Amino acid sequence: MKNLFYILITFLVLSSCSEYQKALKSEDIAVKFKKGEELYNAGKYSKANKLFEQIIPSYRGKPQAEKLMYLNANASYEMEDYYVSSYHFERFVSAYPTSEKIEEATFKSAKSYYKLSPAYSKDQSETITAIEKLQEFVNIFPESEDLSEANQLVKELVFKLEKKAFEIAKQYNHISDFKASMASFDTFIIDFPGAQLREDALYYRFDSAYQLAMKSVEYKKKDRLETAKKYYMSFKQGYANSQYLEKATDKLNDIEEELENYSTKS
Template sequence: MKNLFYILITFLVFSSCTEYQKALKSEDIALKFTKGEELYNAGKYSKANRLFEQIIPSYRGKPQAEKLMFLNASASYEMEDFYVSSYHFERFVSAYPNSEKLEEATFKSAKSYYELSPVYSKDQAETITALEKLQEFVNIFPESQYLSEANKMVKELDYKLEKKAFEIAKQYNRISDYKASIAAFDSFIIDFPGTEFREEALFYRYDSAYQLAMKSVEYKKKERLEAAKKYYISFKKDYANSEFLEAATDKLNDIEKELENYSTKS
């Protein structure tokens, strides 16, 4: 019985493969469509996709084209070929603005871009595109069943941009480009007012101003010391119990000593 079972399974697999190969080589576009849909429903997206790609040009302008284009885009999506699925879903949305699949296609197009978004340390061009696409989706379908998921993705993508901007500003501090660091932290604080990195950003902005002042040429030093002191006041005002306060205050003492020298000279 066990051998018979294995023989039956082998036969079914072989038969299925043979049917697929026949459909692949056939000139019958209806057969390719039917077999492709069958494979798609069975979760065999790669095989289905090959059949769909063969017949899309032949169905252009026909009633079946809408379903075919959606299945083709969905097959790419399920295969996690997100560059291709984003393109195909966008084409579908453009070609069939009145389709009952419009909401799903628009969402999956945006989600394809979301899936392409890299880790925060890499270039974030695709993250920005994904945010734009998701925002478009939310604007068009404010009552969508996918709204909660879309908002969650937007929040995650926003965090990547936030983290990226913070790390860039911090990196300028590490490499002693203090002017760039101050400017980057100024922009960061404005662009991300509710950021969880705000305390650290204010401290490193102050530290950059301190380092810049202490290493300045004489004719610029007093002005920069006073600017650094203002950054300290701003930091302490918002974070009087900060873990960075002791280090910040030690730097302030250095600033005060340097400023006293200018008072003595005058």
């Protein structure tokens, strides 16, 4: 019985492959469409797409074209070929703005861009595009069932931009380029007003100002000490219970001592 079962399975597989090969070679676009749809429904997206790609030009302008373009785009999406799926879903949305699949296609197009977003340490051009595409979806379909997920995806992408900007500014601090670090953290605080890393940014901005002041030449030191003190007050005002508060307060004491010296000299 086991041998019979294996023989039957082998026969079915070979038969299926034979039908697929025949469809590939066939000049009948209806045959290709039918076989492609069967393969799509069976989860064999790669094979289905090979058939779909052959016949899309022939169906252009025909009633079946809408379904064909959707299946082609979604097969690419299911295959995790997100460059291709983003492109095909965008074409679908442009070609069939009144389709019942328009909301789903718009979301999956945007989500394809999300999937293409790289690690925060790399170039973030695709992340910015993904945010724009997801925001467009949210604006167009504010009542969508996918709204919560779309907003969460935007939040994740924005954090990547935030993390990249923060790490650049922090790196300047680590290599003792304190002016560049302060300027970068100033920009960070403006660009990301609700940042998850805002506490860290305010502390490291203060630390950079402190380091710059303490290592300054004499004629610049007083002004820089006062700037550092101002940054400390800004940090403490926002995060009175910060994990960094003890270290920051120790540095403030150094600043106060230095400023007291200037008062004594006066």
